[in-house]
Amino acid sequence: MIEFRLPSLGADMDEGKLVQWNVKPGDPVKKGDVVAVVDTSKSAIDVEIWDEGTVWELVQAPGETVPVGTVIARLLAPGETTAHAEEERQRRLTAAETAPVPATPVEAPAIARPPAAAVASRPRISPAARARAEALGLDVAAIAGTGPDGAILLEDVERRATEGAQPRDRGAEMRRAIAAAMARSKREIPHYYLATDIPLGRASRWLASRNEAHPVSQRVLMAALLLKAVAVALRRHPQLNGHYTDGAFRPGTGIHPGVAIFIRGGGLIAPAIHDADAQGLDELMRQLADLAARARSYSLRSSELADPTITVTNLGDQGVELVHGVINPPQVALVGFGRVTDRPWVDQGTLIVTPVVTATLAADHRVSDGHVGAALLDEVARLLQDPERL
Amino acid sequence: MDQATIRDTLFAALRGIAPEVTPGEIEPDQPLRDQVDLDSMDFLNFLVRLHEKLGVDVPEADYAKLVTLNDFVAYLQARLG
Numbered sequence: 357m358i359e360f361r362l363p364s365l366g367a368d369m370d371e372g373k374l375v376q377w378n379v380k381p382g383d384p385v386k387k388g389d390v391v392a393v394v395d396t397s398k399s400a401i402d403v404e405i406w407d408e409g410t411v412w413e414l415v416q417a418p419g420e421t422v423p424v425g426t427v428i429a430r431l432l433a434p435g436e437t438t439a440h441a442e443e444e445r446q447r448r449l450t451a452a453e454t455a456p457v458p459a460t461p462v463e464a465p466a467i468a469r470p471p472a473a474a475v476a477s478r479p480r481i482s483p484a485a486r487a488r489a490e491a492l493g494l495d496v497a498a499i500a501g502t503g504p505d506g507a508i509l510l511e512d513v514e515r516r517a518t519e520g521a522q523p524r525d526r527g528a529e530m531r532r533a534i535a536a537a538m539a540r541s542k543r544e545i546p547h548y549y550l551a552t553d554i555p556l557g558r559a560s561r562w563l564a565s566r567n568e569a570h571p572v573s574q575r576v577l578m579a580a581l582l583l584k585a586v587a588v589a590l591r592r593h594p595q596l597n598g599h600y601t602d603g604a605f606r607p608g609t610g611i612h613p614g615v616a617i618f619i620r621g622g623g624l625i626a627p628a629i630h631d632a633d634a635q636g637l638d639e640l641m642r643q644l645a646d647l648a649a650r651a652r653s654y655s656l657r658s659s660e661l662a663d664p665t666i667t668v669t670n671l672g673d674q675g676v677e678l679v680h681g682v683i684n685p686p687q688v689a690l691v692g693f694g695r696v697t698d699r700p701w702v703d704q705g706t707l708i709v710t711p712v713v714t715a716t717l718a719a720d721h722r723v724s725d726g727h728v729g730a731a732l733l734d735e736v737a738r739l740l741q742d743p744e745r746l
Numbered sequence: 747m748d749q750a751t752i753r754d755t756l757f758a759a760l761r762g763i764a765p766e767v768t769p770g771e772i773e774p775d776q777p778l779r780d781q782v783d784l785d786s787m788d789f790l791n792f793l794v795r796l797h798e799k800l801g802v803d804v805p806e807a808d809y810a811k812l813v814t815l816n817d818f819v820a821y822l823q824a825r826l827g
Contacts, residue, residue: 564806567806568805568806568807571797571803572790572793572794572797572803572804573794573797575790575806577786577787577790578786579786579787618785620764620765620766620783621766644787645787645790645791648787649791673785673786674785
C-alpha cells in the first residue's frame with residue numbers, strides 16, 4: 357500500500373487546506389497526475405502524485421487543514437489487492453494502539469501544528485456544533501475552538517457566526533508567510549554579497565534580431581536569457597545550488613531556480629522551473645510566461661513550490677540597478693538582476709556606450725565563500741557574451 | 747476600425763492582465779506602464795492579446811512609440827488602415 361502524504365509546499369508553508377479531490381477511490385493514477393487542490397496562504401496549489409497505483413481511500417476530506425507530511429490518501433500499488441491493503445490497515449491500527457505517543461518536534465514551527473498522531477483526526481467538534489456550522493454555511497476549519505483540546509463547541513460556532521463572514525485576506529496571509537521566512541533567513545543565514553556589471557551589447561543585439569524573425573507570441577525576453585545563463589553557470593558551482601537543512605548542505609538533485617514573481621495586490625512567490633539548465637531558450641521562455649500567469653491566478657503545482665534550489669529575481673522593470681537579495685531558506689543563494697541600462701563601458705581600450713546589467717549574488721557563508729560566488733558571477737558574465745550558445 | 751472599438755479592445759486586453767484596472771482610472775496621455783504597473787512579461791502578454799484580437803503584430807522596434815494609451819490607439823488605427 358502506498359501512503360500519499362501532503363507534499364512540501366515550500367519552506368514558508370507548514371500546512372495546507374484541502375480544497376478538493378480530483379480523484380475518487382478506484383481511479384488509476386500515474387506519476388505527475390494532479391490529484392487534489394490545496395490552498396495555502398500564497399496560492400491554490402495543484403498537488404501532483406509521484407507514484408503509480410489505484411486510489412484506495414481518501415483519508416482527508418475537503419475543508420480540512422493538515423500539516424505537510426500528513427497522509428491524505430492511500431493507494432494500492434500496481435498488482436496489490438484490496439484484501440492485502442485491508443490486512444495492512446488492520447496491522448497498522450493495532451500498532452497505533454500500542455505505540456508510544458510521538459514526541460513533539462524539537463524545533464517548534466512558527467505555526468502551531470498538532471502532534472503527528474492527532475493529524476489524521478478531523479478538527480474536534482461536537483455533533484451539534486458541526487450541524488449548526490453546516491446550517492450557517494461556515495467553514496469548520498476556520499472556527500477557533502474553546503473546548504477541551506481545542507474542540508469546537510456550539511457557542512464557538514455561534515460566536516463565529518455573529519462575527520460575520522470574514523473575507524479571506526490572502527494579501528495579509530502572504531505577508532505573514534514572507535515575514536516568517538525572511539526573518540528566519542536574516543536570523544540564521546550569514547549572508548555575503550557580491551556584485552558585478554555585465555555588458556549585454558552582444559546579447560541585446562542577438563535577442564533583437566532573433567525576436568524580429570518571430571511573432572509576438574514567440575518572443576524571448578532578456579529575463580529568460582539571464583535565467584538560462586545562471587542555470588548553466590550553476591553546473592560548475594554546485595555549492596550555490598541546493599538546500600541547507602539540519603546543519604548540513606545538500607546539493608540540489610537538479611538545477612531548479614525559483615523565479616521571483618510579484619503578485620498584483622502585494623506579495624511574492626518564487627516557483628521553480630525544473631532543470632532550467634537543460635531547457636532550450638524558447639522552452640524556458642514559454643515556461644517562464646506560463647509560471648507568471650499561473651502564479652498570478654494562484655494556480656501553481658506542488659512540485660514547483662517544493663524544491664527550488666536557488667532564487668533568481670529580476671527587479672529591472674522597477675527601474676533599480678542593484679538588488680541586495682535575501683536568501684529564501686533552505687536555499688543557499690539568490691541571484692538578482694537590476695535594470696539593463698545604456699552605460700559607458702571600456703571595450704578593448706575604447707570607450708563605448710552599451711547596455712549593461714548589474715548582477716548580484718547573496719549567498720550563505722555556511723556553505724560557500726566569496727571565491728565561489730565570484731566565480732559564479734564571472735561565469736554568468738562570460739556565458740552572456742556568447743548568447744547564441746545558451 | 748474606429749477609435750472607440752480599438753479603445754474597448756485595449757481595455758479588454760489590459761483587464762486580462764491587470765483585472766483590478768478600470769478604464770476610468772487610466773489617463774490616456776500618461777505612460778501606460780507606470781499607471782498599470784506592467785513589467786516586461788505583462789507588456790509582452792498585452793501585445794500577445796492584441797495580436798490575437800486585432801491581428802496586429804507589434805515588432806520590438808515599435809515599442810518605443812507605444813507609451814500612452816493614446817499612442818496605442820493611434821498606432822493600431824494606422825496599422826489596421
